[in-house]
Every structure is written in C-alpha cells, then in structure tokens.
Amino acid sequence: MAVKTLESPLKAAKYKSDLTSDWCPGCGDFGIVNGIQQALAELALPPWETYLFSGVGCSGKTPHYIQVYGSHTLHGRVLPYSLGAKMANPHLTVLAVGGDGDGYGIGSGHFVHAGRRNVDMTYIVFNNEVYGLTKGQASPTLEKGMQPKSLALPHISQAINPLALALACGYTFIARSYAYDPKHLKATIQAAVNHRGMALIDVLQPCPTYNDIHTKEFYAEKLEKEGNEIPRVYYIEETGYDGVVKNSNDVQEVNEKRMNAFNAMYKLEDQVALGTFYKIELDTYDELLGKNLPQLKDAAPIDLKYHDDQMNPTTDLSSALAEIQV
Amino acid sequence: MSGTTDISWMIGGPQGTGVDSSATLFARAMTVAGYWVYGKREYHSNIKGKHSYFQVRVKDVPVHSNTDPVHILSTFEHSTAEIHADEVVPDGAFIYDPRVTDPADLPLPSGVTKFPIEFGKIIEEIAEETGSNPVKLGIMKNTVAVAASAALLGVEIDSIEEALKGIFTGKKAKLVDLNMKAAEKAYAAIKPQAGFGDFVYKLEKPSNPPKSKSRLLVNGATATGLGKVKAGCRYQTYYSITPAVDECIYLEQHPEFGIVVFQCEDELSAINMAIGAATTGIRSSTSTSGPGFCLMSEGIGWAGINEVPMVVFNYQRGGPSTGLPTRNEQGELLFAIHAGHGDYPKIVMAPGDMHECFEDAFNAFNFAERYQTPVIVLPDKALANNTQSIEPFEEASLKVDRGQIEGVDPNYKEGDLEAGIQQFPRFKITDSGISPRVLPGTPGKIFWTTGDEHTEFGHITEKPEIRIPMHEKRMKKLDLAAKEIPQDLQYKLFGSEQADLTMVAWGSTKGAILDAMDVLKKEHNITINFLQIRMMSPFPSEGVGAILKKAKKVACIESNLSGQLAQLVRMRTSFEIPHQILKYTGRPISETEIVASALDVVKKDEKKVVLTYGR
Numbered sequence: 032m033a034v035k036t037l038e039s040p041l042k043a044a045k046y047k048s049d050l051t052s053d054w055c056p057g058c059g060d061f062g063i064v065n066g067i068q069q070a071l072a073e074l075a076l077p078p079w080e081t082y083l084f085s086g087v088g089c090s091g092k093t094p095h096y097i098q099v100y101g102s103h104t105l106h107g108r109v110l111p112y113s114l115g116a117k118m119a120n121p122h123l124t125v126l127a128v129g130g131d132g133d134g135y136g137i138g139s140g141h142f143v144h145a146g147r148r149n150v151d152m153t154y155i156v157f158n159n160e161v162y163g164l165t166k167g168q169a170s171p172t173l174e175k176g177m178q179p180k181s182l183a184l185p186h187i188s189q190a191i192n193p194l195a196l197a198l199a200c201g202y203t204f205i206a207r208s209y210a211y212d213p214k215h216l217k218a219t220i221q222a223a224v225n226h227r228g229m230a231l232i233d234v235l236q237p238c239p240t241y242n243d244i245h246t247k248e249f250y251a252e253k254l255e256k257e258g259n260e261i262p263r264v265y266y267i268e269e270t271g272y273d274g275v276v277k278n279s280n281d282v283q284e285v286n287e288k289r290m291n292a293f294n295a296m297y298k299l300e301d302q303v304a305l306g307t308f309y310k311i312e313l314d315t316y317d318e319l320l321g322k323n324l325p326q327l328k329d330a331a332p333i334d335l336k337y338h339d340d341q342m343n344p345t346t347d348l349s350s351a352l353a354e355i356q357v
Numbered sequence: 358m359s360g361t362t363d364i365s366w367m368i369g370g371p372q373g374t375g376v377d378s379s380a381t382l383f384a385r386a387m388t389v390a391g392y393w394v395y396g397k398r399e400y401h402s403n404i405k406g407k408h409s410y411f412q413v414r415v416k417d418v419p420v421h422s423n424t425d426p427v428h429i430l431s432t433f434e435h436s437t438a439e440i441h442a443d444e445v446v447p448d449g450a451f452i453y454d455p456r457v458t459d460p461a462d463l464p465l466p467s468g469v470t471k472f473p474i475e476f477g478k479i480i481e482e483i484a485e486e487t488g489s490n491p492v493k494l495g496i497m498k499n500t501v502a503v504a505a506s507a508a509l510l511g512v513e514i515d516s517i518e519e520a521l522k523g524i525f526t527g528k529k530a531k532l533v534d535l536n537m538k539a540a541e542k543a544y545a546a547i548k549p550q551a552g553f554g555d556f557v558y559k560l561e562k563p564s565n566p567p568k569s570k571s572r573l574l575v576n577g578a579t580a581t582g583l584g585k586v587k588a589g590c591r592y593q594t595y596y597s598i599t600p601a602v603d604e605c606i607y608l609e610q611h612p613e614f615g616i617v618v619f620q621c622e623d624e625l626s627a628i629n630m631a632i633g634a635a636t637t638g639i640r641s642s643t644s645t646s647g648p649g650f651c652l653m654s655e656g657i658g659w660a661g662i663n664e665v666p667m668v669v670f671n672y673q674r675g676g677p678s679t680g681l682p683t684r685n686e687q688g689e690l691l692f693a694i695h696a697g698h699g700d701y702p703k704i705v706m707a708p709g710d711m712h713e714c715f716e717d718a719f720n721a722f723n724f725a726e727r728y729q730t731p732v733i734v735l736p737d738k739a740l741a742n743n744t745q746s747i748e749p750f751e752e753a754s755l756k757v758d759r760g761q762i763e764g765v766d767p768n769y770k771e772g773d774l775e776a777g778i779q780q781f782p783r784f785k786i787t788d789s790g791i792s793p794r795v796l797p798g799t800p801g802k803i804f805w806t807t808g809d810e811h812t813e814f815g816h817i818t819e820k821p822e823i824r825i826p827m828h829e830k831r832m833k834k835l836d837l838a839a840k841e842i843p844q845d846l847q848y849k850l851f852g853s854e855q856a857d858l859t860m861v862a863w864g865s866t867k868g869a870i871l872d873a874m875d876v877l878k879k880e881h882n883i884t885i886n887f888l889q890i891r892m893m894s895p896f897p898s899e900g901v902g903a904i905l906k907k908a909k910k911v912a913c914i915e916s917n918l919s920g921q922l923a924q925l926v927r928m929r930t931s932f933e934i935p936h937q938i939l940k941y942t943g944r945p946i947s948e949t950e951i952v953a954s955a956l957d958v959v960k961k962d963e964k965k966v967v968l969t970y971g972r
Contacts, residue, residue, distance in 0.1 A: 045778070048780075050816060077800070078778050078803050079778070079797065079798060079799055079800055079801060079802055079803050080797070080798050082637075082797055084633070087808070092817070094805060095805055095807070095816050095817065098778060098803065099803060100797045100803050100804070100805075101803075101804075101805040101806070101815070102633075102636060102663075102805070102806045102807070103805070103806065103807035103808060103809065103817070104629065104633075104659065104808065105629065105655060105656065105659050105808055107625075108625060108626075108629040108656065110626075111621070111625070111626040111628075111629035111630040111633060112629050112630070112632065112633035112636075113633060114630055114633065115592070115594070115629065115630035115631060115632065115633025115634035115635075115636075115641070116633040116634060116636055116637050116797075118592070118617060118619065118630075118634060119591070119592050119617075119633075119634035119635075119637045119639040119641065120637040120638075120639065120797065120798065122798060123637065123797055123798065140622050140623055140625070140626070141622065141625075141626055143622070144621075144622035144626070320617060323612055324612045324615050324616075324617070325612065325613065325615075326613075326614075326615030327615060327617075332591040332592055332615070332617050332639055333591070333637055333638065333639050335591055335615050337588075337589025337591075337640070337757065338589060338757040342756050342757045342758065342759075343755075343756065343757070344587050344588065344589065344719075344752075344755050344756075344757055346586055346587050346589065346614065348583055348586060348587060348750075348752070350613065351583060351586070351611055351614075352573065352583070352749070355573045355574055355575050355579065356570045356571075356572070356573060357385055357388040357389055357520075357523065357569075357570065357572055357573070357574045357746065
C-alpha cells in the first residue's frame with residue numbers, strides 16, 4: 032500500500048515535540064531520537080500518517096519526543112501493537128522502537144513471529160546490553176563473562192545474536208547501526224522505512240550510567256592491526272560485502288546471501304561492523320492478504336465501509352444466513 | 358394419532374467418527390419436519406477416540422434447553438451403549454449394532470425396546486451397489502443411526518433428504534444420494550421390527566409448523582460471528598483455544614466479509630494486536646477462553662487507560678488452570694470484571710441465548726466506541742457449542758454508533774504546515790468523561806498514548822493534580838453507560854412480579870430456567886419469575902436491588918463453585934441471596950435439574966443445592 036508524502040517537506044525540527052527528554056546526560060538514546068527525526072524529515076512523511084510505537088523502558092519514552100502519532104505501549108508488546116495498526120491501516124507509516132530487553136527478552140516471542148509475516152514496518156532496537164530503567168540488570172545481549180558496574184557478579188548466561196535471530200525468523204531487512212553515527216543511522220532508518228517489508232535495525236547504544244564496558248569511548252577507540260591503526264567501528268559494505276538479494280526467486284542466490292549474512296553476523300573480531308547484513312524483496316503481508324480476501328485486493332481493512340450516512344449497518348448477511356436457514 | 362410433543366434423543370461415539378455431523382443431520386431433519394430443537398454437545402479434550410455425545414431435544418414449540426432422560430439412545434458402537442444405557446427411560450428405545458453390542462450386558466431399564474440394526478451389512482450393501490470402498494462409507498453409519506431414529510419417531514424420510522441437501526451443497530451435493538440409500542435402508546430395517554408400532558414416543562405432527570427456511574439452526578459461536586460481521590468488525594485476532602476457536606474458524610471460513618482474522622503466536626499478541634488495530638479506528642476484537650483471557654489482562658488495562666474501543670469475547674470453560682477445557686462453566690465472572698490491575702472502566706456483558714450472542718456482539722462495538730473503553734463479553738461453552746432452532750436475528754433496528762469522532766479541522770490548509778501541527782487533546786477532561794477522538798490519518802492532528810498516567814495530550818505525568826481528574830474522568834464513563842444503555846440489555850425480568858420463587862441467573866442457564874418455569878407452573882403449581890442479569894459492569898444495582906427486595910424467595914443459579922453472581926449481587930446491592938443452586942461438573946444445567954432444585958428450595962427450603970447430572 033503506497034504511503035503519501037508531503038508536497039512541501041518539513042524541517043527535522045518540526046518532528047521534535049515540545050517535551051524535554053529525561054534521559055541521563057550522554058545517553059545514546061539522544062542520538063537515535065535525532066536520527067529518527069532527521070529520517071522522517073527527509074522522507075517527507077506527514078506526521079499524522081506516521082505512527083511511532085514503543086515498548087517500556089528508557090527507550091519507551093521516545094515517541095513522546097517526536098512530533099508524530101506516538102504510542103508508548105506495554106513492556107515487550109511493541110510489535111503486536113505496531114503490527115495490528117499497520118495491518119488495519121496500511122496507509123500509515125509504522126515504526127516501532129524499544130530496548131533490547133523489551134524486544135529480545137520479554138518480547139522475544141513477538142520478535143520471532145514478526146519475522147514470519149513481512150508486514151511493511153520498521154523496528155529499531157536500542158541495544159545497550161542492560162535494563163537501564165530498573166538500574167542496570169543484564170539484558171539478553173550482554174555477553175557471557177561481562178560484568179558492567181551495575182552487576183554484582185559476572186554474567187554467566189550467553190548473549191543472543193539479534194541479527195542472526197532476525198535472519199532465522201525471516202526479517203527481510205536486517206541492519207546494525209550506532210547511536211553516535213548520525214549519518215549512518217539516518218540513512219539506515221530511511222532505507223528501512225523505504226524497504227517494503229519487515230525491517231530490523233539493531234542500534235548499538237551506549238548507556239553511560241550502567242554499561243561502563245561498551246561506552247561511547249569504546250566505540251571511538253582506534254585498534255591496531257598488523258601495525259596499522261584501524262577504527263573500532265567500520266561499515267561492512269566498504270569491505271565489498273553485499274547482503275542485498277537481487278532476485279528473490281533465485282534460490283541459489285537467496286541461499287548464498289543468507290549464509291554470507293550469517294557468517295558476517297557471527298564474525299569474531301574486535302571491530303564492530305555496521306551496515307545492512309541482509310535484504311530481500313518479498314510479498315508483504317497486506318499484498319498476500321489481498322489474495323485471500325477479495326475485498327482487500329485493492330483496499331485496506333480501514334477503508335471498508337460498514338454503515339451508511341444514517342448509521343444503518345450495510346453488511347448483507349444473507350449468504351451466510353442461507354447456510355443455516357432451515 | 359396419539360404421541361408426544363417433547364422427546365430427547367442421544368447419539369454418541371468415539372471422537373472423530375462423525376458424532377457432530379450426525380447430530381447436525383438429526384437436528385436439521387427435525388427442524389425441516391417443523392419441530393423446534395435444542396442440542397447439547399459434549400466432548401473430551403482429545404482428537405480421536407474418546408467418548409463424545411450429542412443430545413437433541415425435539416418439541417413442537419420453541420425449546421431452549423435439554424432434559425436429562427433419554428427417549429431414544431442411538432448407537433453404532435459399544436462405548437456409547439455402555440456409558441449411556443441407564444439414562445434411557447423405561448419405555449424408551451435403544452438402537453444398536455448386534456455385531457458389537459449385546460443388550461443383555463447393559464444396565465438398560467427393563468422396559469426399553471431394543472432395535473438391532475445391522476450397520477455393517479447396510480454399509481456393505483451400499484458399497485456393493487455403488488462399487489465403492491466399504492471402509493470409506495463407514496462414516497455413513499451416522500446417517501443410518503439418524504434415519505433409524507427418525508423412522509421410529511414417525512418422521513417422514515423426506516425430511517432427512519431435505520436436511521441432507523442443506524448439509525451437502527456445492528461439490529459435496531453428490532453425497533446426498535449415497536446417504537439417502539443409507540437412510541432408506543435404515544427406514545426399511547426399523548419399520549418391521551417388533552415393538553416399532555408400540556413405541557410410545559412417536560412424535561405428533563407439529564400443530565403449527567413454521568414455514569420452510571423461516572428459522573435458523575445455529576450455535577452461539579456462529580451467532581456471535583455473525584453479530585461481529587454485522588457490526589463491521591474488520592480485524593479479529595486469536596490464539597487457538599477451545600471453545601473460542603470455533604467463532605474464529607467460522608469467520609475465517611467466510612472471507613467474503615473482508616474480516617482480517619489473524620492467528621497470533623500467543624494471547625499476549627492477540628490482545629495487543631487487536632488494541633493496536635483499534636487505535637487506528639478500525640472495529641477490532643479478539644476471542645479467547647479462560648487461560649488465554651488470563652494472559653490478556655495486562656493489555657486490556659492498557660486499552661482502559663488509553664480509552665481504546667475494543668472488544669474481547671471470553672468463552673468461559675471449566676477452570677482453574679487448564680481445568681475442564683471442553684466443558685461448560687461460568688467461573689470467570691469476578692475475574693472478568695476485575696481483569697487487569699488498577700481501576701479503570703470496562704463494560705462486561707453476558708449473553709444468555711443465541712439472539713443475545715448476536716445482539717451483544719453487535720452492541721459491544723457500539724459501546725466500545727461510545728464509551729471509548731474495552732468491552733468484555735462472557736459467553737460460556739454451552740452457549741458456544743449448543744445448537745438451537747431459532748427465529749431469525751433482528752437486523753432491521755440495528756444502528757452503528759461510533760461515538761464522538763472529530764474529522765479534519767475546517768481551518769486546516771494543506772501545505773500550511775509551518776504554522777505547526779495541532780497537538781490534539783485526546784484525553785480532554787470533560788463532564789461526561791468522554792473526550793472526542795481523532796483517528797490517525799486525520800490531516801494536521803496528532804496525539805500520544807501511553808500506559809503511564811497521562812496529560813490531556815497523552816504525555817506521561819505523575820502530577821497529583823492531573824492524576825485525580827484524569828482517573829476520575831475515565832471511571833465516570835461507566836456511570837454514563839449505566840444511564841444510557843437500555844434496561845433490557847442490562848437485566849430482564851421474566852414472569853409475573855409476584856412469584857413463589859425468584860430465580861437469578863446469567864448466561865446459558867437462561868434456557869433451562871425459561872423451560873422449567875412452564876413445567877413448575879403446569880405440573881407443580883409453583884410460580885417462578887426469572888431475573889436474568891446481562892450487564893455485569895456497570896452493574897444495574899438499583900433495578901436488580903429493587904426486584905430482589907420485593908421478592909418472596911430468591912435463589913441464584915450458576916454453573917460455578919462459589920456462586921460468583923450471588924457475590925457480585927451482594928457487592929453491588931447489599932442483598933444476600935439466601936438460596937444457591939450450583940453446578941460445577943462442567944456439564945450444563947438441564948430443565949430437569951432446574952425443576953428438581955426449585956422444588957427443593959420452595960418445598961424444603963434448601964439453602965444450597967448442588968447439581969451433578971450428566972456424563
């Protein structure tokens with residue numbers, strides 16, 4: 032379903048609400064909010080047709096700072112809310128945001144199944160490896176053996192790999208970005224929104240209060256490789272990597288790209304790769320729905336009328352009643 | 358011709374052998390013949406093998422419940438014979454397959470007439486005549502059992518043919534002829550048998566048969582589905598659960614209505630997807646049963662604080678936990694009215710029959726939008742699965758009510774955005790408690806929602822001076838609903854104002870009470886009136902309290918252990934109902950049981966009667 036854009040685009044400042052955020056100074060969330068506002072402005076999306084959902088946690092407050100339809104839902108349930116809204120009204124541009132605990136922990140069941148449906152929406156996960164709002168407990172992305180200062184003991188559970196999980200679940204756009212790389216973040220959000228299908232952006236987001244390991248400084252560090260100085264963070268596409276499937280009907284290409292993506296997602300290195308690991312164009316949920324339900328071939332569920340101007344219901348039950356008339 | 362006008366027929370068998378289909382055929386044939394039917398479906402939480410049965414009551418006037426005694430027990434395998442033989446009345450009939458059952462081994466009352474039918478032989482003959490595989494035709498034993506029963510009742514075979522034509526339509530139409538062969542052979546086998554002419558429960562011809570196609574043969578799940586369709590529901594989520602799934606499957610089987618029926622990964626998703634959809638302005642609902650409803654309660658609270666109109670159908674079954682997953686209970690009343698933490702308004706209603714399933718499903722969406730709050734509807738398993746012949750649904754008087762929705766601001770000009778986007782006070786404090794809505798997509802306007810307490814624009818606040826009016830505003834909507842919703846949707850009093858006993862009840866027990874009222878009057882000269890409570894929240898305290906205070910003697914009848922409606926009545930009216938009639942076996946309450954327990958209360962002044970009948 033095509034999304035409308037504004038004839039005269041608004042400046043990014045117009046996508047800022049009048050609320051001041053209450054995040055800790057230095058929080059990576061600021062960078063992400065900025066990235067979303069910039070991307071929405073460049074995409075020229077009408078604020079009243081753009082619907083931003085969030086879960087619960089520090090990141091859950093994000094919609095309140097952005098001047099579009101905003102819904103701060105329940106812990107772990109951001110995807111069901113977003114999916115429901117987009118399926119009901121595909122004219123809306125739907126984005127979801129949430130923390131790693133929200134999406135990969137309490138909401139992990141929804142994360143898995145959202146991948147199966149290819150609803151046309153974007154999910155941005157703020158990944159800081161801790162539950163910030165409850166004072167720094169381990170999130171599902173905190174690696175085994177790590178002990179940020181908020182933990183009493185070293186962490187002894189394994190971390191999940193959100194990109195690989197997304198690949199296994201069927202997400203059709205899978206990317207990683209970084210909260211303090213505004214250009215990359217903005218461009219990745221734009222690409223995800225423009226992608227027809229279910230997009231995931233896992234955003235590395237330093238938590239200055241509870242995660243003293245993966246800090247802003249950590250990501251800014253220079254490393255040494257064979258006598259050369261290299262950055263901690265690099266762009267995977269600059270290494271010649273191409274995760275975009277050109278022909279989704281080409282089984283061999285799809286397989287190859289999928290395995291390449293899986294290798295890239297699990298690559299053991301001190302560096303951190305940003306970029307689009309996998310992307311494929313497949314039928315979206317509403318396109319498939321139109322094949323099953325004749326009324327939805329050229330219309331969205333929200334468009335279907337069910338009463339006249341006098342508020343009389345217009346649905347004719349006679350065909351269904353005929354089955355049970357005796 | 359002498360005979361009867363009220364019989365009870367039973368068929369049973371291992372699950373997966375066509376018990377439901379044969380009961381449908383029987384009920385349909387009897388309806389075609391001009392009678393009224395009520396059918397009770399009982400089954401295990403099992404796919405194949407365990408015992409299930411269907412009991413159909415046939416009368417020449419509208420019937421709303423079952424009775425306990427069985428006049429004809431129709432079997433084609435041994436387990437049904439074993440389990441139900443002692444339920445047959447002494448002058449009743451027993452149809453059986455002599456190859457698998459020896460009536461001498463059964464606890465049949467001595468006067469029962471036994472009708473052996475060679476089911477296997479009939480199937481083999483048809484296979485030979487038509488060149489078919491006899492194994493594949495095995496399912497037609499059901500048709501034989503039904504037709505043999507119809508023959509015994511004196512119902513013409515034309516009714517069987519007409520019913521088969523109604524069931525086998527389209528590509529399956531060729532099955533009519535095949536099944537008619539089975540029916541003819543069953544009629545031929547029954548008629549010459551000893552005892553056929555003396556069978557006392559032959560049905561009298563209906564005195565005033567309704568016109569063909571003038572009635573519906575329907576269960577509560579279908580009636581609800583149709584009500585939702587009529588209301589304009591466009592989005593229904595579910596996670597598979599008995600018995601709620603029947604309604605969802607019904608909607609899925611009718612893609613022509615354009616309802617997105619979405620099977621979720623769990624009930625957390627089901628409720629929250631339905632709410633997410635509802636925030637766009639679409640009419641949205643979910644259907645579930647006890648365990649699923651438990652998982653949904655957090656989401657319902659979010660819809661409450663954000664004033665999202667949405668509808669939840671909770672088909673009650675035996676609890677707690679997995680409980681009796683395929684059996685009837687009314688054990689979720691107090692849970693439903695208190696579902697979710699904190700105080701927020703919810704409308705909770707309980708339909709009592711097929712018409713009310715349809716009506717409540719339609720009205721639920723209107724109430725949800727008018728009062729901008731979740732509506733919970735509480736049918737029970739008996740309503741969902743039992744089948745009844747009824748007059749058509751009343752559609753002509755229905756009106757859609759979408760509540761207060763604001764459209765585009767007349768001053769809005771496209772392109773004039775630099776002036777700013779209007780932040781809409783979605784949660785404006787008003788005297789009525791209702792704040793006008795705008796829907797996403799309305800040019801120029803936006804607002805926020807949050808599960809936190811919030812300002813008029815939907816931003817988080819913890820300020821007492823906002824918390825107090827906002828919290829009160831939401832709750833006020835219930836007072837408004839109580840005032841505006843018509844009284845007969847809140848409660849109904851059946852029978853005369855003065856009565857020997859006032860029965861208070863809700864949900865599917867309605868039918869048994871209505872039927873029992875007649876019997877108690879005619880056979881025992883006891884006058885009953887019946888107070889049916891339909892609206893559980895807001896509770897019609899004044900009206901119900903006034904009726905109860907005037908009553909001579911009051912009993913509350915419920916399918917649960919703790920008398921939940923009686924507790925609610927006491928909480929809302931301070932009236933302590935002195936007599937309780939309770940059943941918690943998971944089987945629905947019958948007319949027979951209501952008659953007996955009413956006598957216990959009226960004549961012996963029993964304070965508590967616990968009902969136990971049914972396999």
